[in-house]
Amino acid sequence: MNYEEMRAMEQTHVCAQCGGRLSTKWDPGKSFYRLGCGRDPNHQGFSRIPSAEEELQRGLAPASNMSKEDHRVFEGQFEQRIGPSLLPKADLETGQALEQGQLQGLIAWAEVVSLRPYLGHVAIMRGKPYVTIDGYYYLARRRGRSLSIGVRPAT
Known part of the structure; x- marks a missing residue:
């Protein structure tokens, strides 16, 4: 560099x-x-530094220059505009397309464990639901815990 x-x-x-x-x-x-x-x-x-969309997906507090009302409006617009594209469409490992029943089951499971599927918090792998990295960040923020996932170069 x-x-x-x-x-x-x-x-x-x-x-x-x-x-x-x-x-x-x-x-x-x-x-x-x-x-x-x-x-x-x-x-x-x-x-x-996460973008506004990434902050929302990870459950971060609204940016200091954004009021809570603006954040709620932004959140609603984000879910309508981008949310459906963040729903999983296929099994991560097999690549097999998800059926409507599997998708509805995944959405129901996500809501039970306090995740938001329209923000990309869940995925399907080998036919089972898994929490994504954004889902882990979101749950940690909601529970008031600090979470840091880092990567270092393999040199």
Whole structure:
């Protein structure tokens, strides 16, 4: 990754451990630029700042510049506009198309476990319902728990 790409990532990503802003710094010991947490240089990893749609899917509180009423309106519009496209259409492993009965059963199961199928919180794999990553984030937020799922490069 070059210097310009690192500077661009400062605007679109945050530290995975503390949520702080990233900064690009020169590492004199290794003689190259390093992208890292601006608060603590020992923090590892970073995550992309979620869009408004992704925040809604993960159950995050509305953005500070959005009132609760605007958030409810946005949520309703999102479910009408994008929701049906987030419903699973096929089994993740076999690729077999879901029948209407399977889809209705999945929607009912999701509502029982407090998930929202129109936000992409559930999927079918091997004929069984599974919670997606957005579903885990959503449940964690609703239960007031902190959840962080991170990925590091395999180097």
